[in-house]
Structure formats: C-alpha cells, structure tokens
Amino acid sequence: MDEAPIRRHPCTMSHSLISPRVRATGAPPIPAARVWAARYDGRAGPAIDLTQAVPGYPPDPAMLEHLAAAAGTRAAAGYGDIAGDDGLRAALAADLNGFYGASVTADQVSITAGCNLAFAMAATVAAAPGEAVMLPTPWYFNHHMALTMHGIETLPLPCRAEDGFVPDPALAEALLTPAVRAIVLVSPNNPTGAIYPPEVIAAFATLCRRRGLWLILDETYRDFLPADRTPPHTLFSDPDWADVLVHLYSFSKSYCIPGHRVGAIAAGGEFRAEMLKVLDTMQICPPRAAQTALTWAIEGLRDWRAGNRTLMAGRADAFRAAAGRLNGWKLDAIGAYFAYLRLPDWAADSPATAERLASECGLASLPGAFFGPGQDRHLRLAFANVDAETIARVPERLNLL
Numbered sequence: 001m002d003e004a005p006i007r008r009h010p011c012t013m014s015h016s017l018i019s020p021r022v023r024a025t026g027a028p029p030i031p032a033a034r035v036w037a038a039r040y041d042g043r044a045g046p047a048i049d050l051t052q053a054v055p056g057y058p059p060d061p062a063m064l065e066h067l068a069a070a071a072g073t074r075a076a077a078g079y080g081d082i083a084g085d086d087g088l089r090a091a092l093a094a095d096l097n098g099f100y101g102a103s104v105t106a107d108q109v110s111i112t113a114g115c116n117l118a119f120a121m122a123a124t125v126a127a128a129p130g131e132a133v134m135l136p137t138p139w140y141f142n143h144h145m146a147l148t149m150h151g152i153e154t155l156p157l158p159c160r161a162e163d164g165f166v167p168d169p170a171l172a173e174a175l176l177t178p179a180v181r182a183i184v185l186v187s188p189n190n191p192t193g194a195i196y197p198p199e200v201i202a203a204f205a206t207l208c209r210r211r212g213l214w215l216i217l218d219e220t221y222r223d224f225l226p227a228d229r230t231p232p233h234t235l236f237s238d239p240d241w242a243d244v245l246v247h248l249y250s251f252s253k254s255y256c257i258p259g260h261r262v263g264a265i266a267a268g269g270e271f272r273a274e275m276l277k278v279l280d281t282m283q284i285c286p287p288r289a290a291q292t293a294l295t296w297a298i299e300g301l302r303d304w305r306a307g308n309r310t311l312m313a314g315r316a317d318a319f320r321a322a323a324g325r326l327n328g329w330k331l332d333a334i335g336a337y338f339a340y341l342r343l344p345d346w347a348a349d350s351p352a353t354a355e356r357l358a359s360e361c362g363l364a365s366l367p368g369a370f371f372g373p374g375q376d377r378h379l380r381l382a383f384a385n386v387d388a389e390t391i392a393r394v395p396e397r398l399n400l401l
C-alpha cells in the first residue's frame, strides 16, 4: 500500500505560501503608531492622538437618522448597481459641477466602497503588473501599498519643503520612464496639507496628455479647501477631460462617515467602460444604505459641510499659532487636515522620535518614514482630530523631547 502523501504545514516548507507582492507591502502604519501610544502612562497629561485623518466631531444627527432609516430597508440589504445607485451618481455629478463649474454627467460618476478602494481599482485599470505609477513624495502610504500589492512599481517624484511640497511638472517629466502609465496627485495633500496651485495641476494634466498618461487626482480633502482657493482647478472645463483625468473623492471626511466606506471616481470613455469589470470584481456594489443617506446629504448638509470647512480652517490657524511656541521644530507645511513638522536637528530619526513622543510625552503622530523615501526628518500631525484647545497643548508635548 502506498503511503499517504505527507501534507506539510506552510511554516515547515522552505518557500512561503504568501504572495511575494503582499509580503513586500508595508505593514499598516496607524496600528504601529498606536502600539507606541498604548505604552503612555499619562505623566504629561491626557494623551493626544494625532495619528489618523478622522474629523474629530460627530456626523450631523440628521445624517445618522437617514443612515438608520436606510439601513432598515429591504432594498439596502440587496445588491445594487456595480457603479452605484443612480440617485447618488446624479447628486455627486451636480455637486462636482457646482464646485468646479463643470459638466460631468451621472454616467461619468462611479460610487466606490471608499476612496482607498477607488484608488486601487483605478490603478488596476491604468497599469499592469511590471508597469509603473509616479507618486510625489511624501506619498499617501496606502497608495504605495496598493501599487506594491498589485505588482505595479512606484516611481517617486521628490517634492521639496522649499517649494511647499508642491510637485514640479518639469522634474516629473525628466524622471518619467517608459514604464509609467499614470501620475497621481493628492491635493490638499496627505501628509503635508499642501494645496497645489491650479496652474500646477493644469501643467500635470498637459504633461499627462502629451505623454499619453493618466492623471489620477485624489481630492479627498476638497471640501476643506479655504473658500478663496476654490475651485482648485479647471480640468473639468476641458470637454475632453475624460481622456486624461481620473478623479477620486471620499465621502469619509466630508460627511464624517469613514466607517460606512463610500468614495467615488469620476472618469469617462474607455477608462470607465473597462473599469466596470474591476468594480464588479472588487466591490460588486458599494454599500447601499450609506448611498441612500448621501443622496439626501449632498444638498441637505451643504451648510453643515461649509461650517466644517470654517471649523477646520480655525484648527489650522490654531496650529499655526501654536507652532510659534516650538523649540527647534519647524512647521514645513500645513493645510486641510495635516501639519508636516520638521524635527529638531538634535532629535533621532522620525520613527524613534514618534515612538518617544507617543510613549513618553502622550502625543501620537505618524513618522515621516511611513510616507516614502527622504521623509525621515518629518512627522505628520493630523490636527483635524482634535479641537483648538487641544491643539494649543501640542507645543508643550513636542518641546518635552
């Protein structure tokens, strides 16, 4: 009788059964930083958590009522359309048109299960494994993680503090390789808060058009732009915008509902037609109840959204004022949700400094090293999470180093 084949546990095998692409992807940064914060014993006062980009105020009560009512319906329990419900697509198209002075149609809008998934899906449409996508540095870590796990190379585009971390289209062109299929811009930026001038965004669109690339523009924080910086660009006014632009948006921050996972992609033509395959495979449909509530909220909470823009501008002002009391630290950039601080010369590199601040000084932040190459002398502080009074206490914690 033949012996039964021995089934070995993966741990005993010489090669890993995990995809090398996933193994090459960085670990989730926020939990890593929270491990440091968990060791804090309260010696400097109550802990301040500036790690995650979440609005530090609750959703509007009417939003919660709409969510609750929608979640209790039979319709919300069923699958919906691959690219989202008609009502929300039409409402977002109207919102985009009002904000950008554009004429985006509802069938150019796709609703997604969050903007992170929107990016991963858009990147998959734009680039194949082995091809490349250009990301300005510092980059949003989940963008780099998504590219790595899909086997898409990241080509860094270094941005300088002296330029306010605004990327340079001429440098981008000089660094392009034949493998690049898309350039990604995030404005207002995560992690620097930098708001890219309209002419810079336009120059990137021109570059992408000339070189046959997609411009993936993530405007997750557009509802927090100062009123005098809107509209942030005029790309949608080009009747052929859909030949070059793939626009990403998140409902998470603007409506304070990150847990409901809703984002959007504005894209047209061949890109959108092909993307439907990816949407179907990766999400089947976006969450239904939140779509129903958001269809109401886009108009129903317009004033509330405007109020939060003012509130966030107030928090940024409070942070700027507090930064005047810093010893050795430099506020290199600030905007929308984030401040990007340069470490004092005497401080250890960003992970060690962030760990010490979190575990000994009760101030949790993210080290620049999480945001790509060349960021080791910076920290990201998501001031959006806390009120102005708490922001005023940040310098005393940083000065404890």
Ligand SMILES: Cc1ncc(COP(=O)(O)O)c(C=O)c1O
Binding pocket: 053, 113, 114, 115, 116, 117, 140, 186, 190, 218, 220, 249, 250, 251, 252, 258, 261, 262, 263
């Ligand atoms: C630039 C950027 N894009 C996307 C996201 C994720 O948004 P969502 O919650 O819709 O997935 C974030 C969240 O921090 C972000 O900063």
